[in-house]
Amino acid sequence: MKNRRFLLFVLTVLVLFVASSAFGAASTTLTVGQGAEPVELDPQNITDNPSEEVCFQIYEGLVGFDVEDGRLEVAPRLADSWEVSEDGRVWTFHLKKGVVFHSGAPFNAEAVKKNFDRLLTGKYKRSSLFTPFLSEVKVVDDATVQFLLSMSFGPFLHTMCHTAAIIIDPTSIDSGVEIKNNPSGTGPFKFKSWQKGDRITLEAFDKYREGKPAMETVVFMSIPDDNARTMMLETGEIDIAERISAFEVERLKKDQNIALTIQPGMRVMYIAMNNLDPTLKDPKVRQAINYAVNREAICRNILKGYARPIDSPMAYAVNGYAPVEGYKYDPQKARALLAEAGWKDTDGDRIPKKGGKRLELNLWSPNGRYPMDLKTAEAVQGYLHEIGIDAKLSTMDWAAFLAATSVKPEENKSQLFLMGWSPSTGDSDWVLRPLFHTKQWIPEGGNRSFYSDTEVDRYVDIGMTENDPEKRKAAYLEAQKLIIADAPWLTLYVLDNVNGRRSNVKGLVESPLELIFVKGVTKE
């Protein structure tokens, strides 16, 4: 009898324990499910999106992006105002007063200088974003700071919105503390703890310059499995789930407890072509490939409508984007262009040949790096087969893929490869310069297709050095037209960002840069 009572007691305790922990967290705790774990929290040293997202809750820059109608607008943060000299080489920022870091240290011009001096040492992964144009940061007075540039730099303000330019607590820099694990900034939330592999916990900063945020605690959980992330949102264990799979959207739309935000992002997916390859160096072959692929069908059937075909290498939300006409799906025209390039069907089998050889190309794709990446590559393979090109598809993990596409020109074996690009500064410069400028050929930069055109280089240089937004836009429009005519890529689509949140979560700001900002969030 005694044993039975004891067993009953144990069972009751267990059930209560289980039940209490199964249900949602307090209304002042916000839990965000991220698709990958942040790598570190030193903003000058990070290259991954999840780390950037957490950093933006802890730190602030002099300027930042406001999101308006899915577009990014540069807006004041720690600076009240700024001006630029006529030659575009001196930027003066007037700083907000009375702002303090999480440690209690005051924010001032010295703090800004200390941050950029650190970055300009060149020891950090993001140093190279500023070292090409920034010479020195000068303290004018406690609330005024000047950036002295080695040349006029058109995308300066957009680059100042990047994580590399957000301001770290100078006392952390001086003390030699590991900033990556002990971040301190002026942001709305301060760092509390990091259980590696699981979660980062932040707590509201009561001396935040705009007032203490409504959420006392914000937890960023690493939930790599798409299904698990979605289910945890459905059960209410997390309040926000990032990157909802396109396959889950229709089901989640029916759930009244869940609200979805679907907006075009900044990531353009494309098949890059090796412009030095003996077959692909002929622009007619590259144009034929562009005509051969039905991008609308890929967006509709593979991405379930949560992607939009695009002709430009830049997404609509990128500063400097202008609509340009590209290639419409036309397999007949594709075959005609191949014939003009010497790839003709001579024996009636509908397979174009040159010198008796069939047109064969490698097509490489990562698997799981981007939504439906391999499926998209398979569809492209199918479309190319329709015009007689035998594309041999192979997939590899991201590290192997990066290595294979980063080989110097003379040893590079790539032909066609699927990639995606989202410019972290939100500006055209960070698309056209790293990906199309001749000086940016791999391994010097990110131009993996070895595209080169002196006119494009000239327009990209104008866009980089010109401060007048209209002149920049005009230069980028010309560059885009030339690039599209040359067809160094097969541009595919812009991915939609799909985030889910519990319906009681209000005030969330979602950026097309695949980032969320939680400072204004409330839970009803």
Add this chain to the structure above:
Amino acid sequence: MGRFVAQRLLMLVPVLLGVSLVAFCIIQLSPGDPAQVMAGMEASEADIEMIREKFGLNEPLPVQYWAFLKGLFSGNLVSLRYEAPVMEIVLPHLKNTLILASMSIVLAVLLGVATGVCSAVMRKTWVDYLATVLALFGVSMPVFWWGLLLMLLFSVKLAWLPSGGMGTFAHLILPSVALGTSSAGIIARMTRSSMLDVLKQDYITTATAKGLVRSVVVGRHALRNALIPTVTVIGLQFGQLLAGAVLTETVFSWPGVGRLLVTSILSRDFPMVQATLVIVAALFVFVNLAVDMLYAVLDPRIRYHGR
């Protein structure tokens, strides 16, 4: 016995050296440059070179291997991804995996042994057939699918248990059931067959003829002798759970060593991968040693002597 244990522990040294060398060679042979992954897509050659320099990735391979061994034994081995001592990251993850694997093996043993014994004792009855079907189900169900089904039922539909993460005892229930089901099936099959063998022995007939009640015959005389092959399987299963929990850890967002290993492989975090493999191999050896020692406890006739 002491000498036997000491000898087995000594054997660990060449085993672990071998594991570390194989792990080092495999990861070095795989395509992909950790510096490039860390620097990101838009990195310049100078950025990548800076990282290679910082972590000694441009040193000759034997130098890198020696640095790895020194780092491993001095505790100064640094992860490329986290830029922090490997042990500081591996040990908490390993603790989490040990918690999950231990709970799973406890569940698997309780379920597996009970099912196996019932199945053998009630051979060719509906109980036996049902247990066989359940065991087959356990063995054949892919863990990621089974895990999702459990989540759908107990978390989404019934809202009884949390579907992911780690924190309370409740968080442990679904992942350990998902992970332990397959082992339970294997243990049940093994227990059934060894029980059937034992139940045919003469001493069982004698015990029954002496008038002992059925539960004593089965529990004290048959099960104990039938357990030796089962313990071998349990040991092997536990070893596999330690290294093979990666799918469960991913589905249930459990911050264990399997998930850490996969992330480290994908980001080519060489020191982390090598150190994790060495530690998991060492654990496997320890589990096997524990199983060997358990034989002597189960069967007093078994004695170990060092040679």
